Each structure stands twice: as structure tokens, then as C-alpha cells.
Amino acid sequence: MELRTLKTFQVVADQLNQTKAAEILGYTQPTITMQIRNLEQEIGHPLFNRVGKKTYLTPAGKVLKQHVDKLLAYRDEMDKALNLLNGPNGKLVIAAPEYYWTHFLTLLIHSYVSLHPKVKLKLVSSSSVDVIRMITSNEADVGVIAGNHKSDDIEATLLDEEELLLVTSRDLFESADLSVVFQKYPLIYKESYHLDGLYDRCMEEITPKPLSVIESSSEEAIKQGVLNGTGVGIISVDLIREELKKGEIVPLHRFRQPLETFIITLKDRADEVTIRSFTELVVEGWDETAQAESKES
Known part of the structure; x- marks a missing residue:
């Protein structure tokens, strides 16, 4: 039995639809039909029954499916083990909000490429919420997010x-006290602050409460919204150091709860050599990069 034919059987058995299986595998439907027919002849049993418009696995098909799943899983483990011998290689998709690309990841990417030239990188700028979605759906391999996302899978x-x-x-600071400002202007904050309840904890520290709020996926948009008088903002001190020095932005409250930054990946992929090599470099180099950024600003 050829592994290619067994893979075709596995996909057809999962989908119970040869048209869908053909789309997934990139084969024509006659190719799928021929491979299944040859496999049935080889083992001496029919693998599928068709009743009306529905397709079912036969008893022989169910037995074969159990063993094929194990066999192909072992093959995947073997491929991963062999890839470890080659060091980091292949494609690595990294997703993070624009702020982290601008202030941290660009320098770290430069170091990573120098160390691992065989890795082909794809860099995606996205909100923290979308980064989590991309990681869980395997659209991205590694992500950086603002806020914590607690999940058994991540x-x-x-x-x-x-x-x-x-x-x-x-201008707003000098025009009225906070209670008046919150009656006329919205509070602008980052949508990812909802990930681990950070927004609610921040709200517990503020009196009075804002009458309206604006969620944003961009820290830069929050800063500009504050500067142009759109509203009051919750924002990281690191992003507005220059504006604070110039007096263009005025702090009203320092929150006890910090904004945490995490690097994330799927747990069952964390030990893949290419993913691990990148996460280790980021963890080791983040503080140094942050210090360099602070000196420049």
C-alpha cells in the first residue's frame, strides 16, 4: 500500500465526500475514485457504502481508518524528528499588532534571519484579537499580543x-474637571484589554465612570484620538513618553494593573524546532530591545 493512497483514503473517510476530498488534496475526482478502487482491490473488501445521497464507511473501512490514522500520525512524528536534524527551516508566519512590529520585532527579526537563513518568514500586522484567532486556526505559527489569553490550547x-x-x-485637561470631560467625551481604549478582564479592572479604579467608550485595535489611533481631543484614553506610558515630556498629553490616573505582553503559540506545536527557535530568541532579546527603544525615545 502506498502512503499517498492511504492519505487519500483518510481524507475521503474524514469528509465522506469525494468532491471535497479532491479539493483538499488537489486531485481530480477520477484520480480519487481510482485510488480508492485500487485500495479496495488490494485489501479485498469494499471501504464505502452509498445509501441515497450519503456515504458511509463499511466495517472494513472503519478498521482501516483506525490503523491509517495511527500510521500517518507516526509518519508525521518521524518527519518532525528528522526535521530537527536540519535545524530551523521552512516557513514561519508571525502575527503581531503594528506597535510591536515598529518598536520591537523588526530588530529581533533581523537577528533571527541572520541566525537562521533557511527559514522563510511571513510577517502579519493584526490586532491582538485577530492574532489569537490566527494562532488557533493555524494561520500563524507565532503571535505577540497585548493582554493575556488563557486557553488550554495556547x-x-x-x-x-x-x-x-x-x-x-x-486642552481638555485645562478646560474642565474629569467628571465634566467624561460627560462630553468618550473613553478610548484597546479592544484587547477585554482578553483577561484588564478593562474591567481598570474601570474599578476610575471615578466617575465614562458615559461612552470607543474600542480601537490600534494604540497609535488611541494616541491620536487623545491628542486631537476626540476623547480620554487608556494607553501604555511607553507609547506616549515624548508627548508626556512635551506636556501635550496629561496623565489623569496611573493604573495599578499593568498591560502585559505575551508571545503565544499552540501548545501542541510549541516544540517544533522553527517555532521554538523564534520564541526563544524573542524571549531572550525582548528586554534588551525594549531598553534600546527607551534610550532612543
């Missing part, structure tokens, strides 16, 4: 803790 490693401030523009 491995998260803490990279940083940033101080969060409640801020406003100089």
Missing part, C-alpha cells in the same frame, strides 16, 4: 509589563 510566555495611564490632551 502556550503563552510573558514578555513585558507596561504601565497604563488614563490620559487626556492638555
Whole structure:
């Protein structure tokens, strides 16, 4: 039996639809039909029954499916073990919000490419919420997010803790007290603050409460919204150091709860050599990169 034919059987057995199986495998439907027919002849038993418009596995098909799943899983493990001998290689998709690309990951990517030139990188800029979705759906291999996402499927490693401030523009600060400002202007905050309840914990520290809020996926949009008087913002102190020095942005409250940054990947993929090599480099180099960024600003 050829592994290619067994893989075809596995996909057809999973889908119970040869048309869908052909799309997944990139074969024509006659090719699928021929491979299944040859396999049935080889083992001497029919593998599928068709009743009306539905397809079912025969008893022989069910037995074969159990063993094929194990066999192909062992083959995947073998391939992974052999790939370890080659070091990091293949394609690596990394997803993170724009802020992390601009201030941290660009420098780390440069180091990684120098160390592992065989790895082909794809870099995706996205919100933290979308990064989590991409990791769980295997659209991305590694992600960096603002806030923590607790899941049995995701491995998260803490990279940083940033101080969060409640801020406003100089003009709004001088025009009225906070209670009046919150009656007229919305609170702008990052949507990912909902990931681990950070937003609710921040709200417990604020009195009075804002009458309206705006969620944003961009820290830069929050900063600009504060600067142009759109509203009051919750934002990391690291992002507005220059504006604080110039007095363009005024802090109203320093939150006890920090904004945490995590690097994430799927737990069952965390030990893949290419993924592990990147996560280890980011974990080891994050603080140094942050210090360099702080000196420049």
C-alpha cells in the first residue's frame, strides 16, 4: 500500500465526500475514485457504502481508518524528528499588532534571519484579537499580543509589563474637571484589554465612570484620538513618553494593573524546532530591545 493512497483514503473517510476530498488534496475526482478502487482491490473488501445521497464507511473501512490514522500520525512524528536534524527551516508566519512590529520585532527579526537563513518568514500586522484567532486556526505559527489569553490550547510566555495611564490632551485637561470631560467625551481604549478582564479592572479604579467608550485595535489611533481631543484614553506610558515630556498629553490616573505582553503559540506545536527557535530568541532579546527603544525615545 502506498502512503499517498492511504492519505487519500483518510481524507475521503474524514469528509465522506469525494468532491471535497479532491479539493483538499488537489486531485481530480477520477484520480480519487481510482485510488480508492485500487485500495479496495488490494485489501479485498469494499471501504464505502452509498445509501441515497450519503456515504458511509463499511466495517472494513472503519478498521482501516483506525490503523491509517495511527500510521500517518507516526509518519508525521518521524518527519518532525528528522526535521530537527536540519535545524530551523521552512516557513514561519508571525502575527503581531503594528506597535510591536515598529518598536520591537523588526530588530529581533533581523537577528533571527541572520541566525537562521533557511527559514522563510511571513510577517502579519493584526490586532491582538485577530492574532489569537490566527494562532488557533493555524494561520500563524507565532503571535505577540497585548493582554493575556488563557486557553488550554495556547502556550503563552510573558514578555513585558507596561504601565497604563488614563490620559487626556492638555486642552481638555485645562478646560474642565474629569467628571465634566467624561460627560462630553468618550473613553478610548484597546479592544484587547477585554482578553483577561484588564478593562474591567481598570474601570474599578476610575471615578466617575465614562458615559461612552470607543474600542480601537490600534494604540497609535488611541494616541491620536487623545491628542486631537476626540476623547480620554487608556494607553501604555511607553507609547506616549515624548508627548508626556512635551506636556501635550496629561496623565489623569496611573493604573495599578499593568498591560502585559505575551508571545503565544499552540501548545501542541510549541516544540517544533522553527517555532521554538523564534520564541526563544524573542524571549531572550525582548528586554534588551525594549531598553534600546527607551534610550532612543
